Amino acid sequence: MEQQFTLTSEVRNDCLVITTSGYVNNVGGEKIAQEFTRHFEKGTKKVIVNLAQSKVVNSIGMSFLIDIIDQLNDAGGKMVFTNLDPAVDKMLTIMGLFQFAGKGKTVEDAVALLAIEK
Amino acid sequence: MKGAISLKVSLPKIPDIELVAIEGLERLAHHLGIADEKIGEARVLVTEAIINALEHSGEDNPLVKVEFTMTKQELIILIRDYGKGFEPSSVEDPDIRGKMGTKDKRGWGLKLMKTMSDDFRIESNDHGTRITIKKLLS
16 A cells, blocks of 8 residues: 655646645645645636545645645635545535635646636 | 354554454455455544554554444444543544635544544543544445
8 A cells, every 4th residue: 555645747828736645644745735726826816626646635635735725715715625535525525615615537637627617 | 033143353553454453354354254345434434543553642652443343234343542642622623625725734634533434433532542442244
């Protein structure tokens, strides 16, 4: 079971796409937040978090993502999650994240969703 | 329980130790022929219960005892810590709207365990906390 956290990022159509692999715990959440901040400071307000390779997440890791969503809301931006494991999807639903963030089946879906945002 | 298999493990507070329990959970499920997607929510429950116990036990060197009893139909998860305990009724359910605009974005563990489980019991006193979670697998 390989759970070492890593992430990659790219910018597609003005959207920052962060793709994670491994366990999203406090360390993983903080790394996502650092990557977000690096782009947010340059004006990026649309963020896609692709969790296809992260089947195990915890609520502490997700608390970092809530903080990102909070900053994006204040700035008129948006986050969209993609490729969610059903259990992670349910977890984020219970936490209420989809009241403030979107959900797409794939990164392409998320890019299309964010293209219609201001 | 008929046809049940069990696993007991004691976990010290070291980074990502909850993954040891997750690995055990997955091996039990594999042995019983339970599909990976059936234990997805159990993974969340186990992870949250362990990190909660290790973080809030109040001990310098906490030890958390974890026991799984699994059949093809259900999983019973026991999580025991030996910390200072707490009053479960004093813990309010977090709300995402209440978290926005504040620095405190944490505190979701109990809500997730209560909501995702099929039965959730918590007993806590000055000698520690015991959580019993039932999750149906079929």
